[in-house]
Amino acid sequence: MRYQQHHAWSILLRLFHWSFVLSIVTLAVTGFYIHFPWTNTLLEGSSNFPVGTMRYIHFIAGFVFTGAILARIYLLFFGNRQERIWDFLPITPKNIGNLVHTIKFYLYLDGDHTPRLGHNVLAGMIYTVTFCLALLQLTAGFYLLYPENPTWQKWGLLLLGPIQQARQVHYLIMWYFIIFAAIHIYIVVWNDIKTREGLISSIFNGTKYTPSP
Numbered sequence: 651m652r653y654q655q656h657h658a659w660s661i662l663l664r665l666f667h668w669s670f671v672l673s674i675v676t677l678a679v680t681g682f683y684i685h686f687p688w689t690n691t692l693l694e695g696s697s698n699f700p701v702g703t704m705r706y707i708h709f710i711a712g713f714v715f716t717g718a719i720l721a722r723i724y725l726l727f728f729g730n731r732q733e734r735i736w737d738f739l740p741i742t743p744k745n746i747g748n749l750v751h752t753i754k755f756y757l758y759l760d761g762d763h764t765p766r767l768g769h770n771v772l773a774g775m776i777y778t779v780t781f782c783l784a785l786l787q788l789t790a791g792f793y794l795l796y797p798e799n800p801t802w803q804k805w806g807l808l809l810l811g812p813i814q815q816a817r818q819v820h821y822l823i824m825w826y827f828i829i830f831a832a833i834h835i836y837i838v839v840w841n842d843i844k845t846r847e848g849l850i851s852s853i854f855n856g857t858k859y860t861p862s863p
């Protein structure tokens with residue numbers, strides 16, 4: 651079969667994806683350590699300060715994560731056609747059809763795949779939830795980091811309640827990202843094998859393929 655090549659993802663979207671991935675991995679590893687510092691810091695000597703080091707790395711990664719999500723919010727409105735939010739939400743008859751079709755395809759009830767340059771609508775909905783949780787996570791993070799700052803205090807109290815509760819929510823949202831990552835990697839590999847659109851390579855080089863008529 652012959653395939654046609656299409657440009658799907660801008661450089662900024664790909665930079666967003668990989669800085670988001672790397673920052674989340676760093677944040678989850680250092681976050682686990684902040685939650686449960688399993689090395690016995692008292693016995694390690696005064697020149698070691700592992701929790702402080704982990705917190706420092708966590709905050710640097712937190713700023714990368716924040717930069718990445720701000721770039722993605724910009725692309726939701728000013729990115730290319732596939733990157734804008736209305737391309738992948740079930741708000742048009744075509745997108746609702748794609749949502750139903752994708753669910754059937756994933757459940758092995760429909761073997762045919764409709765080629766699509768952007769995300770399928772099921773993926774798009776989950777990504778939108780992920781972006782919202784990323785905003786909540788960074789609000790919790792900055793609220794924990796700057797509790798005396800009036801802006802973070804206002805938003806933190808409004809969205810998350812007292813600081814200890816915010817810390818608990820911050821910890822729970824980490825689990826959302828870990829579970830999301832595991833399912834996401836499984837699904838992109840499954841799709842890459844089933845649909846032959848060059849899905850995984852597209853998040854590196856921006857290019858996708860559709861069968862030519």
Ligand code: HEM
Binds near residue numbers: 681708716
């Ligand atoms: C996906 C993103 C993130 C994950 C998975 C994550 C994970 C965690 C975890 C598990 C903890 C420990 C909570 C506990 O003690 O139960 C923590 C603490 C913390 N995180 Fe994050 N975090 C993320 C993003 C951020 C961001 C964007 C910031 C903002 C700079 C931030 C700032 C903080 C602060 C200030 C603490 C408290 C440190 C302490 O109490 O010593 N986090 N994070």
Ligand code: HEM
Binds near residue numbers: 670827849853
């Ligand atoms: C080796 C690991 C990974 C690979 C190969 C990969 C690959 C991909 C691919 C091919 C897409 C486009 C899929 C589509 O059209 O629906 C995508 C999108 C996405 N991935 Fe990953 N991914 C990986 C890890 C992760 C991780 C760990 C996260 C976050 C926890 C993540 C978050 C996202 C998000 C949010 C999108 C939506 C992109 C957007 O529209 O902004 N990815 N990924």
